Amino acid sequence: MKLIVNELKKVINHRTIIEDVSFTVNHGEIVGVIGRNGVGKTTLFKAMTGIYLTDNGRVLIDNQDLTEDIALKQELFFVDPLNNFYIHYTPMEIAKMYAITYPKMDVDQFLTEITDHNLPLNQKVKYFSKGMQGLFNVLLALATQAQFVILDEPFDGLDVLVRENVKRLLINAVQSKEISLIISSHNLAELDTLVDRAIILKDTKVVGEYSLENLRETARKIQLVFKDGLPDEIKQAGTLVEARGRVYVMIFENYTRQLDEKIANLAPLLYEELPLSLEDLFRTQLVNENDYILEK
Known part of the structure; x- marks a missing residue:
């Protein structure tokens, strides 16, 4: 049925x-x-x-x-x-x-x-x-x-x-x-x-x-640190869900090899993949950026 x-x-x-x-x-x-x-x-x-x-x-x-x-x-x-x-x-x-x-x-x-x-x-x-x-x-x-x-x-x-x-x-x-x-x-x-x-x-x-x-096969939750802040091309490629000083947590719904290479070429000081949950999906779709980004 x-x-x-x-x-x-x-x-x-x-x-x-x-x-x-x-x-x-x-x-x-x-x-x-x-x-x-x-x-x-x-x-x-x-x-x-x-x-x-x-x-x-x-x-x-x-x-x-x-x-x-x-x-x-x-x-x-x-x-x-x-x-x-x-x-x-x-x-x-x-x-x-x-x-x-x-x-x-x-x-x-x-x-x-x-x-x-x-x-x-x-x-x-x-x-x-x-x-x-x-x-x-x-x-x-x-x-x-x-x-x-x-x-x-x-x-x-x-x-x-x-x-x-x-x-x-x-x-x-x-x-x-x-x-x-x-x-x-x-x-x-x-x-x-x-x-x-x-x-x-x-x-x-x-x-x-x-x-x-399927989402977990294509999406990634990544913690990043860049020397001069989060580059615009990276911010535009995903959803920023957390910011603590220079530490940024991004969710990319469609994480491709090309995006991976782009991040690598920008030489982040820290690149760490985090577990992706349904709550993360909730954040990317239902909450305005100003509501959920944690600034410290």
């Missing part, structure tokens, strides 16, 4: 939150959606799943529009962490409700998972701790057997042990059931170890889409 988001647009209170948002999610793929606070990640997820009526665009699974084939919505799951109606019910009651909407859901297995993870079966979810609620949301999402599971900030507020447990559950589900995950998170270090591809939202639109495997 393939999920296609095609030119989605949503206007709220006369303000365009997202527009012309298009991307695909392939079978068995983990996709990260990243962007600054308020950029519209949650709005995008609500528009994708029909919680919001869209002002333009379509969402398709295997080229079938979800608004025309309601049964396909069983293949899409999303829990809005800020508007959870089911927190007023127990896991036992929630399982019965969701089994109606998601007929592939194995209720007995779900309740077994709840017990195995030491969550109370007969206590209302609103009385769970934040970490317990986060774990419960993931268990519920996976139990529905939906092909495409959307998770909005699934690691928010989780301690280290619960966070690692959630990551293990997600990775095992992708590997064993070949489901697809769409995840947003402020914790870019967590996404860095999970996602196959990153989609970047900025100013209502998708401004970048990167395969992390």
Whole structure:
């Protein structure tokens, strides 16, 4: 199965939150959606799943529009962490409700998972701790057997042990059931170890889409020192993300042999390659230069 988001647009209170948002999610793929606070990640997820009526665009699974084939919505799951109606019910009651909407859901297995993870079966979810609620949301999402599971900030507020447990559950589900995950998170270090591809939202639109495997083959993060400051031709070839005196950290998305030779010919006093992370990609795309350069 393939999920296609095609030119989605949503206007709220006369303000365009997202527009012309298009991307695909392939079978068995983990996709990260990243962007600054308020950029519209949650709005995008609500528009994708029909919680919001869209002002333009379509969402398709295997080229079938979800608004025309309601049964396909069983293949899409999303829990809005800020508007959870089911927190007023127990896991036992929630399982019965969701089994109606998601007929592939194995209720007995779900309740077994709840017990195995030491969550109370007969206590209302609103009385769970934040970490317990986060774990419960993931268990519920996976139990529905939906092909495409959307998770909005699934690691928010989780301690280290619960966070690692959630990551293990997600990775095992992708590997064993070949489901697809769409995840947003402020914790870019967590996404860095999970996602196959990153989609970047900025100013209502998708401004970048990167395969992390391909990115790490072509991009470089380099620490440089030059006697007379950073040459303009080097600055123009990449993104300056840090400056400490004469020490400059640059990210080059397309690091070629020609660029390598150009830097060598300028005889830097220091040339050191640093590990490249998803946070670095976030910096190059989403933050203005004056926001992130550290001057000392």
